[in-house]
Amino acid sequence: MRPPDLERFSVADERVAPWVAAFAALALYLALPSFRFNHDGVACAIAVELADVKHLLHGNHLLYGVLGLTFHSFLNAIGVPLNALWSLQLMDSLLGAAGAGLFCRLLLRLKTPVWIAWLAAMGLTISHGWWLFSIDAQVYVLGAALLLPAWTEALEEKPRPYVLAFWNSLAVLGHVLNVFFFPAALYALWRSRESNALRRDMMRYCLASAVFVLGAYALAAEHGVRPAGAEELKLWLLGSAALGPGRSFLWYAPSSLGSGLADWARAGMRVVSPVMPVGAALWALAVLSKLSKNSAPRFAITTAWIAILSYLPMTLSYEPYSFDYRVTDLVGLWLLAALWLRGRRAASSPPNPWAVVFLFALAATNMAGAMRTHQRPEANRQYQKALWYKGTLPQNAWVASVGLEEVYVPYFAHLRPLSLRYFDGRPTALRERIEALARRGEPVFAASDSLSPKWIAHLDGLGLQYVDRFEEFEIYLIRSYWNGKPKGRR
Template sequence: MPSDQFSIADETVAPWVAAAAALALYLALPSFRFNHDGVACAIAIELADVKHLLHGNHLLYGWLGMVFHGIVQALKLPLTALWSLQLMDSMLGALGTGLFCRLLLKLKLPVWIAWLASMGLATSYGWWLFSIDAQVYLLGAMFMILAWTEALSEKPNPYRLALWNSLGVLGHVLNVFFAPAALYSLWRSRDGITLRKDFMRYAFVSIVFVTSAYAIAGIYGVKPADLEEFKVWMLGSAALGPGRSFRWYMPDSLATGIFQLLQSGFRVVSAYWAVGAVLWLGALAATFSRNSAPRYAIRTAWLGIIGTLPILLTYEPYSIDYRVTDLVPLWLMAALWMRGDELSPPVRVWPVVLVACIAAANMSGGLRSIMTPEMNRPYQKALWLKGTLPPHAWVASSALDEVYVPYFAHLRPLNLRYLQKPGQLKARIESLARRGEPVFIAADTVKSLGVERFVGLGLQPIDQFDEFELFLIRTHGAVR
C-alpha cells in the first residue's frame, strides 16, 4: 500500500480504527447505572482519601482514577469524579479493544477477522457494561491483553510476561490465576536449563513486583494500625461481613456452583444466555475441528479460562464481574474458528451476523435501560431528596443509598449497616435530635430491611415522589 494512502485494511491502522470505533460507541451511549463501588470510589477521589482508594483486591484502579480526575480538572473539563471514572473506563475498554485487534494480527489472522472479533469483544455484555460504568475490571483486563500478546508470541520474554501479568494483578488480584497459561507459554517454547531459569525469572519478577507495590501502598497510603486492619485491607471484598469480618460467598452446593458458573460464562458474552452460548460453542469448534489455527494458542486460551475456575466455583460463581477476562481467550478462539482451515479466507457473512446479533442482543437486553437516567430509580430518589430536605438532615440509608445520599443528594447518610444491635438506632437518632439534626427514611428502605428493625420508632409521613414516600423518624425521648 502506498505510504500516502489510508486504509482500515492496513494492519497498522486496523487496531486504531477498532479502538476509535469502540470509544465512539461508549461515549455516545454512557451509563447512568452508577454502581455502588464506582460511586464510593468517586467519593474517595473527591475527598482525596488515598487510604480507601488503595483497595486490597484492585490496588491500582482508585489511585489511577484520582490521577486521571486530576488531569480532567487541569484541563478544565466540567466532570465530577464519577464521570471522570466512567470516561477513564471507556478509554480503557477502547484501548483494550485496539490491543486485542493488534494481538490477533500478530497471530497472522486476516484484518477483517481481527477487526470483527475486536468489535465482538467491545460489544460483549461484560466488556461493554464495564466500559461505560465506573468499575475496576477493565484496567486489569487491558494489561492482561498485553500479557496474552507476550504469552502467544513465538518465544515469550519472561520479564515482559511477568511485568504485564503483575500489572494485571494490580488491576485485579484474580489475574494471578493467569500463571498456568504463562508458565505453559514458557514451557512450549523452551527446554532444559533455559526453561527452569525462565520459570524462575517469571516467578521472581512477578512476586517482587506485586509485593513491592503492596508494601509501598501499605506503608505510605493505607498505613494499617495493626495486624487486624492489615488483614481486612488485604481481604478486600471478602471482608464485608458484619463488623468487617471474613465472608466467603459460596454456592449452596457443587451442582449449584457449576450451574451458576455456566450461566455467568454465557451472560458475560450476552444478556441472553443462549446467544452467549454460541461463542462458547465457537471456542469448542476451534478446539476440536481440523483447522489452520496454531494449537498452542488454543491450549493457552483454555488454560487462561480454566485457571480461574477453582476460585470462581467457590466464590460468587453467579457474578459476571470476574468472568470479563474470559472474553479475551473466548474471542481469540472464536477468531480462529472464523478463519477455518484457510490462512486467508474471504469475508464471510455469518461471522458478521454473529457479532451483530451479540451487539443487538446486549443493547436490547439490559444495556439500553441503564443508558436512561430515569430508569435508575435510586438515583432519581436521591435527586428528589436533595431538593426536598434541609442540608443539615440525615437520611437512614442502606444498599445504594449509602453512597447515593452523600454523592447525589449531598446529605448525610445514617448507615444502617453499622446500627444493627438493639437500641443502637434509637440511641443514635436521639443523639442527633438533641443537636437539632433530623433523621429521615424512605419507605423502600423500611420495606427492604423489615419493619421489625424500626420497632419503638415513630414514622411521620413528610412527602411523596412517584413510588417513593419519605418519613421523619421520631423517638419517644427525642421529640416532644
C-alpha cells in the first residue's frame, strides 16, 4: 500500500501546484539556454572569476554579484564544470523558476482555483522579460523573485510589518528599484489596522527596512568596496547613473513627457511580449480587473495597481524605453489577470479554454519574436567574432574595442581590450597609447564594425593595414609595424 501522501499526489493539489509550476519553468529555462550574453552579465562573470568582491558589490544591486560568486564557488566545489557566465545563467534560471512557484503559491493563498494559479504562473514564466532574464545573466529577476514573499505578506489578512520589511529590503538589495514597492506595503498595513496600531506598525516597517538596507550598504562599503573618499563613495552609490564622461552623473531622461509616456507604454507591452497586441491584451485584463464588479478581493487588486504605478516616477523618468526595469510589473499584471478570471469563474469550473489559447499565443510570439534568436549561438555575431579572435590573433594582441567587445574580448577571446571610450575626444592620447604598445611588440587590431568615422579620425597618422576577414567583419592591424598575416596563436 502506498503512503497516504503519495495517494493524494495530484498537480491540482494546492501543496503540489507551486512545485509543479517551479519545475516546469526550470525545465523550460534549462532546455532553451541563452547565447545573448549581455554586457553586464559578462562583466559580472569576469568579476566572479577574478573573485573581485569590490566590483561585485554594485551600488544599484548589492546582492547579485556576491550571490553569483557564492553559487559559482559552490558549483566548482561539487565538481560542476561551468564557467562563471554559465553559473550565473543557471542561478538566474533557478531564481526565475522559484519566482514562478512562489507566484503560484501567492495566488493559491488568495483562494484562487488551482488551474488559474497554475496558468498565471506559467504566464509569468513565459512573459518576455521574465523568460529572458531567467536565462540570461542579468540582475533583474533576483530582485523580482525576492519581492514575491513581500507580495505574499502584503496580501495577507493582517500583514506583519517586520516580515514585510525583511522581504522588501532583501528585494532592494537585489535591485535598488524595488524601494518603490513601499507604497504598496504601506497600503497593506493601512487597510488592515486601526489608527493606533497603524502608526506603530508603519514605523516598525519603515525603521526595520531602513536599518536592514542601510546596514547592508554600510557593511559592504566598510568591508568590500572600501571607498577612498566621499567622491568614490558617491560614484559607487550612483552605480549606473554615473556613466557619463569621466564617470559624471548622467540621467537618461526622455526628451518630453509625451515621448516618455509613449516609450513607457511600449516598454510595458514589450516586457510581456515583443508583439505589442499580445502585451496590450494582458494590460487590458489588468484594467478590466479594476473595472469589474466581481468576487475577486478588491484589496488585492488595489495593492497590485499601487505596486505597478509606484514605480512610475522612476520608469518614466529614466530610460522609459527600456523594459529591463519593468520586470516587476509582470507580477502585478498576472495577479490582476488571475483575479479577473477568478471573479468570472466558479472554483469548480473547468479551465477557461481562452486562457489556454492566450498562453499558447504568448509562448509562440515570444519564441518567434525574441527567444529563438537568443538561443542560437550563431546569431550572436560579436560572440562568434570573439571566438574567431581567440583562434586567430596572437596571444600578445590587443583589440580596439567598443561596446560588447570590451567584455567579449577578455572573456571569450582571452585577449586584452583597448577600450576606445576612454579616448573619446583624446586622439593624441590614443595614438600615444598604440605607439607605446608598438614599442613593446604588442600589436593592436580592430574590426571594421568598431571603426566608425570618429575613431578613424582619432587614428589619423597611424594607418590601417587589412590583415584578414571573418565573415562580415574586416580585421585591420593599426600601424603596420607587424609584418604578415597572423598565422594562429603562438
